[in-house]
Amino acid sequence: MKIAQVALGLASVFAATFALAQGAADKRRSGYQDMGEALQKMQDDDTANPGMLFVQLGEQLWSKPAGAANKACADCHASGSMKSVAARYPAIPKDADKPVDLEGRINLCRTANQQAEPLAPESRELLSLEAYVAFQSRGQPIAPPSDPRLGPFREQGGEVYRRRQGQLNLSCATCHDDNAGKKLAGVTIPEAHPTGYPIYRLEWQALGSLRRRLRNCLVGIRAEAYPYDASEYVALEIYLMDRAKGMPLDAPGVRP
Amino acid sequence: MHSPLDRRAFLAGAALLTVLPLASARATPEAMAAAIKEVVGAATVREGKVKLDLPPLVENGNTVPLTVSVESPMTPADHVKAIHVFNEKNPQPHVFSARLGPQNGKAVITTRIKLADSQKIIALAETSTGQFFSASADVIVTLAACIEDAT
Amino acid sequence: MTNVLINAPKTARPGEIVEIKALILHPMETGFRPGTNGKIIPRNIIEHFVATWNGAEIFRMEMSPAIAANPFVSFFAVATESGTIGLRWTGDEGFLVEEQVAIAVG
Numbered sequence: 463m464k465i466a467q468v469a470l471g472l473a474s475v476f477a478a479t480f481a482l483a484q485g486a487a488d489k490r491r492s493g494y495q496d497m498g499e500a501l502q503k504m505q506d507d508d509t510a511n512p513g514m515l516f517v518q519l520g521e522q523l524w525s526k527p528a529g530a531a532n533k534a535c536a537d538c539h540a541s542g543s544m545k546s547v548a549a550r551y552p553a554i555p556k557d558a559d560k561p562v563d564l565e566g567r568i569n570l571c572r573t574a575n576q577q578a579e580p581l582a583p584e585s586r587e588l589l590s591l592e593a594y595v596a597f598q599s600r601g602q603p604i605a606p607p608s609d610p611r612l613g614p615f616r617e618q619g620g621e622v623y624r625r626r627q628g629q630l631n632l633s634c635a636t637c638h639d640d641n642a643g644k645k646l647a648g649v650t651i652p653e654a655h656p657t658g659y660p661i662y663r664l665e666w667q668a669l670g671s672l673r674r675r676l677r678n679c680l681v682g683i684r685a686e687a688y689p690y691d692a693s694e695y696v697a698l699e700i701y702l703m704d705r706a707k708g709m710p711l712d713a714p715g716v717r718p
Numbered sequence: 719m720h721s722p723l724d725r726r727a728f729l730a731g732a733a734l735l736t737v738l739p740l741a742s743a744r745a746t747p748e749a750m751a752a753a754i755k756e757v758v759g760a761a762t763v764r765e766g767k768v769k770l771d772l773p774p775l776v777e778n779g780n781t782v783p784l785t786v787s788v789e790s791p792m793t794p795a796d797h798v799k800a801i802h803v804f805n806e807k808n809p810q811p812h813v814f815s816a817r818l819g820p821q822n823g824k825a826v827i828t829t830r831i832k833l834a835d836s837q838k839i840i841a842l843a844e845t846s847t848g849q850f851f852s853a854s855a856d857v858i859v860t861l862a863a864c865i866e867d868a869t
Numbered sequence: 870m871t872n873v874l875i876n877a878p879k880t881a882r883p884g885e886i887v888e889i890k891a892l893i894l895h896p897m898e899t900g901f902r903p904g905t906n907g908k909i910i911p912r913n914i915i916e917h918f919v920a921t922w923n924g925a926e927i928f929r930m931e932m933s934p935a936i937a938a939n940p941f942v943s944f945f946a947v948a949t950e951s952g953t954i955g956l957r958w959t960g961d962e963g964f965l966v967e968e969q970v971a972i973a974v975g
Contacts, residue, residue, distance in 0.1 A: 500773040500783050504830075509876035509890045512781075512939045519872050648860035649777060664778035665861070667896070667938035718777035718861065781937040805935060809901045812933040821927045821947055823886035828943040832899070832935050 490709060491643070492657045493717050496650045505658075505716040513593060513662040513714025516586075516669045520594025523587060529578025535591070538575065548599035549711055550607050552615075552700050561615050563696050564592050565671060583690050589669045593660050596713035603708050604657065612700055615693075619701025622694050628685025634698075649718065655706035656699065658715020669714065672699055747838075750804045753811040754842060757802055758850050763842065768853035770803075770841040779833040779859040784813075788825035788843040788851065798825035800844040807837035833859045873968050875956065880973045881948035889920065889928075890943040891956055893966065899934035915960035918942060923952035932960075948974045 494502060508514050525536045552561040555570060562570060568591050569580035581588035606612070623634045637646070638654035645651070659672045666674070673695045680687040688694045754763070771785040790798045797820045803813035813831050825843065833839075836858045843851045876890040893915070900912025912934065920928040928944045946954075951974045958966045 498773060498775065498777055501777065504781075504783060509874065510892060510941050510943075512892065512941070515872050515874050515892060515894050515939065518874055664780040667780050808935050809899070810933065810935070813935040814933060815931045816944075817929040818944075819927075821922070821925075821949075822945050823947040824945040826943075826945055827930070828941070829930075830937040830941050832897075832937050 488708065490655060490706070491653055492655050492709060492712065493652045494658065494712055494715060496652045497716075497718065501664075501716055501718060505712070511662070511714065511716060513660070513669055513716065516590045516593040516660070516662075517597045517714060519586070520590035520592070520597075523591055524594060529572065529576035531575065531577045533576050535571070542598070544595045544598040546599050546602045546605070548596040548713065549602040549605045552612075552696050552703070553607050554609055554611050559611070560693075561612060561696050561700060563672070563699055564595060565673075566696070568592060568595070584670060584674055589660050589671065592671065593669060593714050596660060596711065599711045600713055602711050604703055604706050604711060606700070606704050606707055615697045616700045616704055618693070619697035619699070622698050623701055628680070628683040630683045632683045634679070654702065655709055656702050657706060657709050658712045658717065660713065661715040661717045663717050665718065672702075747806045750806040750811040750838075750840065753804055754802075754840065757800075757842060757844070761848065761850050763850040763852050765852065767851040768841050768843050770839065770853045770855045772839060772855045772857050774856075774858065776833065776857055776859045778861045779835070781830045782833050782857070782859075783828065784831050784839070785826065785828040786841045786843075790825050790843075790845065792820050792823055792825060794820045795846070797822075797846050798843050799846050801825065801827060802842045802844070803831075804840045804842070805831075805833065805837055806839075807835040808833065813839070833857060834862050835859055873956075873966060875968060875970050877954055877970050877972060879971070880975075883948060883950075883974055885948045886945050887948050887972075888943060888945055889954060889956075890941070891918075891968075892939065892941045893958055894939055895958075895960070895964070897932075897934065897936055897938040897940060901934065913961045913964075915940060915958050915964060917957075917959045919957045920944070920946070921955040921957075922946060923950060924955070948972065950974055 494505065505511055524541070525534050527534045527537075548564055551567065552563045553567070554561045555567065565583070565588055568588065572578045572580050581591070626633045634654065637651050642651050642653040656672050660669050661675070662669050663675070673690070676695055676698060677687040767789045769787045771787070772782065776782050784803070786801050786803060788798045788801065790796065792798065798818050800815060800817055802815045804811050805813055814829065816827055818825055838854050838856050840852055840854045845851070872894040874892040878887050881887050895915050896913060897915065898910055898913040900909065902910050904910045914934055914936070915932050918930040918932065918940075919926060927946050930942060932940060951972060953969045954972055956968050958964065
């Protein structure tokens with residue numbers, strides 16, 4: 463039987479590094495700051511944060527050879543080499559003209575370099591790899607790349623963010639810009655900065671991506687969620703990450 | 719070694735956990751009281767010695783951290799031998815039953831539970847001297863345990 | 870693919886009370902929840918969690934559907950001798966996971 467001791471090189475049990483990284487003048491609040499103390503403690507404790515189960519799984523998958531090329535991620539990317547990668551996604555890959563999010567990038571590597579099948583959206587494998595990569599940027603400030611080609615996609619994201627949609631005719635901005643900090647059905651409306659993705663959302667009792675969360679929001683405002691591969695999701699993420707730039711990443715986050 | 723009598727008494731408290739629940743069944747304060755009586759029998763339950771830590775306000779009832787601690791010397795002569803936790807509004811009244819002994823050193827257990835609604839939670843400790851102590855906590859749940867599927 | 874995160878000290882002094890924490894991936898489907906087709910999703914939970922120290926049982930927890938998904942348990946044990954702490958989870962649908970961690974006491 464495999465010995466399953468925590469061997470992720472975690473120096474301390476309570477890793478609240480992200481709380482220190484935001485400057486005092488920054489008035490923006492992350493979802494972490496809007497949570498109650500009990501949930502913050504759950505996120506901070508690496509031995510109890512359910513997201514860490516997925517980080518551990520991702521670490522195991524990182525060294526597992528896959529595909530016709532029989533290569534593991536670790537064969538090209540040394541452990542620790544993913545630091546601050548998650549902080550600068552979405553990005554436009556070399557030799558491409560459309561941006562991809564972290565999941566898209568992982569699947570690009572799967573198909574192009576490992577010659578393996580892409581991993582299904584919200585699959586345990588894809589989420590675990592994403593969690594493992596994002597975890598290595600924990601505490602790093604969000605730093606969108608300065609690639610000018612991202613401009614039009616960022617604008618598209620902003621347009622989607624401000625677009626009124628669905629039966630309730632609400633836009634993301636209606637709640638997350640105009641009413642952030644106020645209560646909706648007893649819960650504080652967050653400012654919607656994607657600092658903790660992929661998150662262990664209690665509502666899901668599972669780890670999930672930003673895409674899943676955005677789809678939940680769309681359903682929540684009684685709009686039709688765009689298809690899974692719609693360009694809106696990556697565009698929105700580019701916009702949101704730019705809006706959150708400088709805020710520290712705290713993946714894997716725990717959220718209600 | 720657990721004597722057959724010991725094991726039976728412990729399992730009596732845990733027995734209802736294995737009964738297949740009806741979809742329409744709902745725990746009530748009466749069902750919780752009945753579940754507690756299954757464990758306690760005719761003995762009196764005293765307040766004190768048990769501390770139940772739960773957040774007073776819970777954002778989501780799906781995952782609520784809970785810690786039960788019982789004051790006890792945890793010696794072979796005087797120790798906590800079981801901790802049972804009950805709820806009054808989930809579909810069934812049990813939360814968990816744990817068996818302990820002097821080998822634990824401290825009678826402190828932490829876990830995470832589901833709460834279907836704002837309700838009272840009761841923790842019951844059984845000592846090796848045959849005494850029962852309990853503590854209760856009232857929790858307000860803003861969003862009941864309910865899972866949003868991947869859409 | 871099961872996944873477990875165990876946290877126990879690697880060393881302890883004799884008589885020291887140590888904390889053992891375990892987190893396991895499991896849906897803990899309550900058996901009360903209707904699926905998207907309106908039918909109740911069958912119960913699928915972990916029922917028993919047992920910890921041993923060099924084979925002797927040190928802790929046992931009977932779980933109910935009220936335990937949250939991906940169950941987390943923390944309990945304490947007096948460090949007696951070097952050896953192996955064993956953790957075993959069993960439940961519905963033949964679920965069985967066993968893990969071990971070594972501990973040096975001295």
